[in-house]
Amino acid sequence: MSQVSQDIFSSLVGDGAAMRQVKTLIQQVAQTDATVLILGESGTGKELVAQALHDLSERSGRAFVPINCGAIPAELLESELFGHEKGAFTGAITARKGRFEMAEKGSIFLDEIGDMPLPMQVKLLRVLQERTYERVGGNKSFQCDIRVIAATHRNLEDSIEAGEFREDLFYRLNVFPIEMPSLRERPEDIESLLTFLLQKIQDMGRKVPTLTEKALIALQHYPWPGNVRELGNLVERLSILFPGLTVDYEHLPKKYQVPLPDGAQLIKPVKCPEISTPVTSEERGGQGELSLLKRG
Incomplete structure (x- = not known):
């Protein structure tokens, strides 16, 4: 892997098989304009994958524009995505660019696409098919040359069955899926994630704690419903x-003091010279006293 790739992947922490596979897929698709759908639970780092896809692409010198489709009221989402003309609705005192226009020649990241209302899904599908759109209240068509990256924590096939997501939009988005593993699926990465998160705090001039091996083993056996986001909160609290x-x-904290099996050992990632090397099995083990960071 090149130094540029290593720098871009610096926030995608983890050397276990699952994260090596994610990084391999990013490298394989980044240089294309294929639409990517990032799947994974909340807090797993889907936006980091989207940013890496943009940074490794030929569009890296242009804008990367994220938008959370589930955080914007349905009545405002069209204006946020495609912009509006002056007087298009009450309060539209000036014309405004939308996220698609801001992302022209770059990449747009449609986060939580599974929460997009059905009427908006129809309009997005048309844009993806025809590569043109109009601002709300306008009749001028804008050409659209952007890389589309979408993400969701939902099972979109279940949403299709429930009538909550359009099947044709799903197939338009699901050209190249990348599944971000949950933290409980990659306990071997917790050690390096802790080191990364503690280093960020230490870089701010603060003192950080040192975790014993038993504490680390406990964290590797905890189920992490909040994934890496929850781990970050714990690191801040402990610091x-x-x-x-x-x-x-x-x-x-009590909930992290999980019962440990007899002889539990620190889980280490299997060493691999290149992230593109296929991994068919993973042997975990190893022990020894661990000091994540020297006391600040």
């Missing part, structure tokens, strides 16, 4: 409570 101190199993 406030134990600056420059050692954190053992009993110092962890």
Whole structure:
């Protein structure tokens, strides 16, 4: 992998088989204009994948424009995506560019696409098919030359069955799917994720804790419903409570003090010289005292 790729992947932390596969897929598709659908639970880092896809593409010098389709009221989403003309609706005192126009020649990231209302799905499908759109309240057509990346935490095939997502839009988006693994599916990456997150705090001039091996093993056995986002919150909490101190199993918040199987050992990623090397099996094991970061 080139130095440029390594720099871009620096936020996609993890050397286990699951993350190596994600990085391989990103490298394979980034240089194309294929539409990518990123799947995965909330908090797994889907926007980091989208950003890496843009940064490794030929559009990297242009804008990367994210929009959370589930966070914007349905009545405002069309204007947010495609812009509006002056007087298009009450409060539209000036014309405004939409996210598609801002992303021209670059990439647009449609986060939580599974939460997009059905009427808006029809309009998005037309844009993806015809590569043209109009601002709300306008009749001028704008040409659309952008890379479309979408993401969702939902099972869109279930949403199709429930009548909540258009099947034709799903197939238009699902050209090249990338599945982001949950944190509980890659416990071997927790050690490197902790190091990365603690280093970010240390870079701000703050003291950080050192976790014992037993504390780390406990975190590797915790199910992480909030994924990497939850891990980040825990690291922040521990850094406030134990600056420059050692954190053992009993110092962890109660819910992270999970029962450990007899002889539980630290799970390590299988070493692999290149992320593109196929991995057919994963042997986990290894032990030894671990100090994530020296006390700040």
